[in-house]
Amino acid sequence: MSAPPVDRHFALRKLHSLLGVVPIGAFLAFHLFENSLAHAWHGLSAAEWTEEVVHKIDGMPYIELAEILLIALPILFHGIYGLIIWLEGRANPLRYGYFRNWMYVVQRVAGAIALVFVLTHVWQTRVQVLLGHVTKDELYARMAAVFSSPAQQAWYALGILAAVVHLANGLWLVGITWGLTTAPRSQRIATGLWAAVGVALLVLGTLALTGFQAPLNLAHLALR
Amino acid sequence: MSDVIRLKVKRQDRPDAEPYWEEFALPWKPRHNVVSLLMALRENPVNAKGERVAPVVFEANCMEEVCGSCTMIINGKVKQACSTLIEGLQQPITLEPMTKFPVVRDLLVDRQRMFDALRKVRAWVPIDGAWDIHVHAPRISPREWELNYDFSRCMTCGCCMEACPQYHPGSQFIGPSPLGQAWLFNNHPTGKFSAEDRLHALMGPGGITDCGNAQNCVRACPKEIKLTDAIAKLGRQTTSQMLKDIFSR
Numbered sequence: 001m002s003a004p005p006v007d008r009h010f011a012l013r014k015l016h017s018l019l020g021v022v023p024i025g026a027f028l029a030f031h032l033f034e035n036s037l038a039h040a041w042h043g044l045s046a047a048e049w050t051e052e053v054v055h056k057i058d059g060m061p062y063i064e065l066a067e068i069l070l071i072a073l074p075i076l077f078h079g080i081y082g083l084i085i086w087l088e089g090r091a092n093p094l095r096y097g098y099f100r101n102w103m104y105v106v107q108r109v110a111g112a113i114a115l116v117f118v119l120t121h122v123w124q125t126r127v128q129v130l131l132g133h134v135t136k137d138e139l140y141a142r143m144a145a146v147f148s149s150p151a152q153q154a155w156y157a158l159g160i161l162a163a164v165v166h167l168a169n170g171l172w173l174v175g176i177t178w179g180l181t182t183a184p185r186s187q188r189i190a191t192g193l194w195a196a197v198g199v200a201l202l203v204l205g206t207l208a209l210t211g212f213q214a215p216l217n218l219a220h221l222a223l224r
Numbered sequence: 225m226s227d228v229i230r231l232k233v234k235r236q237d238r239p240d241a242e243p244y245w246e247e248f249a250l251p252w253k254p255r256h257n258v259v260s261l262l263m264a265l266r267e268n269p270v271n272a273k274g275e276r277v278a279p280v281v282f283e284a285n286c287m288e289e290v291c292g293s294c295t296m297i298i299n300g301k302v303k304q305a306c307s308t309l310i311e312g313l314q315q316p317i318t319l320e321p322m323t324k325f326p327v328v329r330d331l332l333v334d335r336q337r338m339f340d341a342l343r344k345v346r347a348w349v350p351i352d353g354a355w356d357i358h359v360h361a362p363r364i365s366p367r368e369w370e371l372n373y374d375f376s377r378c379m380t381c382g383c384c385m386e387a388c389p390q391y392h393p394g395s396q397f398i399g400p401s402p403l404g405q406a407w408l409f410n411n412h413p414t415g416k417f418s419a420e421d422r423l424h425a426l427m428g429p430g431g432i433t434d435c436g437n438a439q440n441c442v443r444a445c446p447k448e449i450k451l452t453d454a455i456a457k458l459g460r461q462t463t464s465q466m467l468k469d470i471f472s473r
């Protein structure tokens with residue numbers, strides 16, 4: 001057999017970088033968007049949200065296959081290979097305290113937090129459906145129950161923040177490693193641009209985080 | 225102005241020995257730089273306790289910040305000892321050898337790994353043969369020339385390597401300076417002929433993908449070489465080389 005066209009190490013790094021944008025980054029943006037719809041601001045009730053989000057996505061063809069190939073496997077690969085990359089470096093922000101050197105550290109820490117968070121989040125939701133402990137129709141109530149604990153809500157806030165920061169800064173890195181932004185000026189503009197995208201995603205995340213109301217609260221609201 | 229200069233040197237007697245700190249106090253003299261101070265210490269190697277000790281070993285050559293040999297960590301920052309004036313330095317002045325290269329003795333380190341990396345990326349122009357090639361050197365625009373000149377001033381001092389979080393004794397990464405030189409020779413009118421070989425060398429383990437874009441290198445370089453520009457442009461060159469390798473073979 002002839003040698004592969006691209007060196008294995010190079011190919012793995014490129015794959016790691018690409019998967020972070022699509023599908024993982026794209027999915028994160030979509031996921032925050034669909035869950036932000038649970039916020040009263042959008043005027044969706046619990047039942048409407050379940051119909052709009054849960055049923056529509058559930059009805060898509062090949063959804064289980066997509067969940068495995070486009071979400072689960074890419075996240076696992078990106079996360080585990082990312083941890084390996086972390087171990088290869090020796091961060092030194094205390095000696096060289098520049099903004100970009102701090103972002104080098106932030107990128108790694110945020111990535112690790114996001115990975116642990118995603119695992120706990122999938123355990124609380126998708127895995128519980130798989131185990132038959134909740135049905136998909138009960139997911140809204142399930143999230144409302146989770147968020148009734150302030151500790152859980154704080155953990156979700158941290159997880160969403162970490163994931164969004166990791167994505168926004170990751171996109172900035174992609175601009176360099178794939179060779180789009182090759183000079184300080186364009187890299188500065190890219191910093192601002194991705195920071196704005198990050199803030200927009202955090203707004204969606206905040207809506208999602210504060211949107212799921214416990215049924216009791218809803219009933220209370222309806223009575224008024 | 226005080227009349228003594230207090231100095232703290234991180235010393236190491238042998239490559240495999242434990243390092244230790246030793247303090248010195250030298251008489252104040254105007255316009256001392258760190259190398260001239262170490263030379264004065266060599267004339268009278270007595271530590272702050274008054275004991276006569278082995279002179280502090282260091283390396284220096286050009287005394288005008290072009291050879292790179294006197295690079296060390298001064299008050300926590302990596303720089304050239306010859307161009308660092310004592311005036312304005314906080315005392316006691318701490319001197320440490322670079323941490324990314326093996327210590328030979330005291331402040332003297334072995335930067336061989338950086339030179340090996342230059343060989344790995346073919347940081348040269350392959351023109352010399354035993355025959356007359358009958359052509360003049362290719363023309364180059366003043367703008368390109370200026371850009372290339374910038375990178376040609378690299379003195380392999382190692383400041384960028386010292387500051388880089390991805391470069392350390394346990395990593396395979398070739399480091400920022402050899403990346404800058406690979407870019408320089410890829411941008412040279414004759415060097416271009418081996419651009420693909422350089423890119424393939426950079427697309428292996430320890431190559432361009434091992435840069436973490438912390439961008440310390442460009443801040444640490446005393447020659448203000450645009451290392452991060454070179455790194456991003458090499459990102460572009462390797463991306464298109466990858467597409468060529470996959471789809472055009």
Ligand code: SF4
Nearest residue numbers: 388435436438439441
């Ligand atoms: S950008 Fe950062 S990681 Fe890359 S070579 Fe420079 S210092 Fe090292």
Ligand code: SF4
Nearest residue numbers: 378379381382384445
């Ligand atoms: S690029 Fe700059 S810091 Fe790095 S070795 Fe060359 S001169 Fe020194």
Ligand code: FES
Nearest residue numbers: 285287289292306
């Ligand atoms: S002695 Fe040459 S750079 Fe300092």
